[in-house]
């Protein structure tokens with residue numbers, strides 16, 4: 001399925017209602033605005049976000065007046081495009097590197113969202129930027145997760161620090177960081193345990209690991225398929241442990257778009273990277289303007 005296909009189609013209904021009009025007016029945008037509102041809600045964007053968005057678009061639409069040579073439907077497309085870009089944070093939000101080595105990136109997230117996969121993908125991504133990396137296997141509750149990270153690390157040619165499951169994640173973090181310093185690597189990425197849902201033990205463990213690592217980036221990995229729930233999770237993790245951004249996975253699936261559109265506005269934290277496939281190469285920066293372009297078809 002085409003990514004965001006339903007959203008794209010829903011928005012097209014809005015433009016189509018302006019065919020034959022000469023100018024945007026308060027009256028003739030009523031129906032198109034209703035379509036935009038419906039399309040966003042069906043894409044699982046949260047209601048307050050939809051309300052603000054629709055208001056901003058209507059205000060601009062009626063204030064635009066006649067632009068020579070630009071048809072009203074194209075004017076509305078442009079306004080919606082620019083508001084979508086703004087909604088998603090405007091500019092691309094780059095990864096931050098520490099002034100002195102190593103830069104530490106802590107990854108958190110619920111089980112099954114693609115955290116372990118992202119750890120290795122991110123290492124490969126940074127390797128391609130010329131950075132030496134090391135992975136730390138901190139998912140001590142799922143034996144397969146450690147094996148999986150070692151296999152993926154091998155695949156992308158990045159060393160993995162694993163210390164089994166008998167010691168606490170904070171201790172693994174301490175040892176791994178020490179090893180990274182000895183090896184003089186540029187970036188350390190720590191994978192942590194996910195649970196099916198948020199609980200206190202998980203948050204306490206993350207706080208402890210964060211204290212030990214003093215990371216430059218704390219990135220929450222969220223699944224695009226969970227829609228506005230992803231934005232709520234980013235908010236919760238930010239309040240609980242303090243994060244610097246999110247990585248949105250599974251954008252290649254038939255996600256409806258709600259997560260990509262809501263995370264920044266709801267949580268105040270940017271989406272920094274997106275995963276769009278199971279291959280190690282399928283990780284890229286999140287470009288709000290390109291995403292808006294894709295949504296508009």
Ligand code: GDP
Pocket residue numbers: 109110111112113114115116117118145194249250251252253275276277278282
């Ligand atoms: P974790 O429990 O969060 O560590 O999740 P895993 O990294 O084990 O990933 C769970 C599943 O999602 C695996 O089958 C991955 O191959 C798959 N996966 C991860 N990221 C993506 C993605 O961007 N797209 C797709 N289609 N699948 C993904």
